Amino acid sequence: MMPPHIASWLIILFVPQNEAQEIQGDLLEEFLKLASHSGVRAARSWYWRQTISTVAAMFFDGFRAAQWIIAVLAAWFLSGYADRGYQRIVATFLSNFDVYRYVSPYGFWFFYAIVVGCLIIPMLLGSLLALAAQKREMVAAVTFGLWYGIWFGIHGAAFPGVKSLSGWSVLSHLYFWSDYRFPRPAASVILASTFLSPFMIAIGARITSRLVAHIAPRGTVESH
Amino acid sequence: MPSRDYLGEFEHIVLLALLRLGDNAYGVTVRQEIESRTRREVSIGAIYATLDRLEVKAYIRSCRGDPTPERGGRSKRFFHVTGKGIKAMSRTQHALDRMMQGLDLAGRHA
Numbered sequence: 097m098m099p100p101h102i103a104s105w106l107i108i109l110f111v112p113q114n115e116a117q118e119i120q121g122d123l124l125e126e127f128l129k130l131a132s133h134s135g136v137r138a139a140r141s142w143y144w145r146q147t148i149s150t151v152a153a154m155f156f157d158g159f160r161a162a163q164w165i166i167a168v169l170a171a172w173f174l175s176g177y178a179d180r181g182y183q184r185i186v187a188t189f190l191s192n193f194d195v196y197r198y199v200s201p202y203g204f205w206f207f208y209a210i211v212v213g214c215l216i217i218p219m220l221l222g223s224l225l226a227l228a229a230q231k232r233e234m235v236a237a238v239t240f241g242l243w244y245g246i247w248f249g250i251h252g253a254a255f256p257g258v259k260s261l262s263g264w265s266v267l268s269h270l271y272f273w274s275d276y277r278f279p280r281p282a283a284s285v286i287l288a289s290t291f292l293s294p295f296m297i298a299i300g301a302r303i304t305s306r307l308v309a310h311i312a313p314r315g316t317v318e319s320h
Numbered sequence: 321m322p323s324r325d326y327l328g329e330f331e332h333i334v335l336l337a338l339l340r341l342g343d344n345a346y347g348v349t350v351r352q353e354i355e356s357r358t359r360r361e362v363s364i365g366a367i368y369a370t371l372d373r374l375e376v377k378a379y380i381r382s383c384r385g386d387p388t389p390e391r392g393g394r395s396k397r398f399f400h401v402t403g404k405g406i407k408a409m410s411r412t413q414h415a416l417d418r419m420m421q422g423l424d425l426a427g428r429h430a
Contacts, residue, residue, distance in 0.1 A: 121394030122347035122364050150365025
């Protein structure tokens, strides 16, 4: 007699790691008592209700714990910065040299040097904001948030739909990274996507633009 | 006086449940105590989120018990109210009492 596996998995995924074991233990203890008194079906239904409300409570409590005034102000400032300043310099640089076209060891390291270089200013801004907020976790939040936002912004220059994600990306990263209560498995997924997505978007944007150029000649597109 | 010195409604309820349960206050008993006395379904997640906030404010402290087989080998986390927590409860209760002075709620029902 075991509780629903998917519900247990949701608890592991969304509940902070230091509490997941205790909450699972509490739920299992009550589930077994309820199953012996009211039947397995009623117990499984109760377990699902508890799981959904627990995940929701943990999620919204995380939002409440985050320093929202600072996060929103930082996101507003940083998304504007990502849109106008640094992004334009990097985009111009990339379009002039067209590093994607020349896949060589030199080009590869050159490209990664730009990527790493993009981290410096966000890291400085992140440190300043963290100092103002007196919250060390915000260094990573702001750095990766802005960095991610820059890459969405750059590739969004060709694809407006992607550009609109820039601000949201910054905001969501501020939340995920500044909230130390956020569970480790989910944070790992966010971390992996932070590092992988800009490159995937870069490759996808390049392939798509090549396809568009192949289907519609450049002069035809520009005339519209 | 800063607003953070007062407890929220659910924080107040959770602290009262901890006091009622004494040494047997852990997730399951706290949830059941609140559910039976307030007659509203409460999620274990809401309880833990509130307990975490109270522990950060040093109104409560927690310690882990031994793992038990009926919990799948997982341990219980027991909670205790601290002196600071008692003071916060008393302050909140006094504030509510002062606000209630002279009010007749029975005559205000629609």
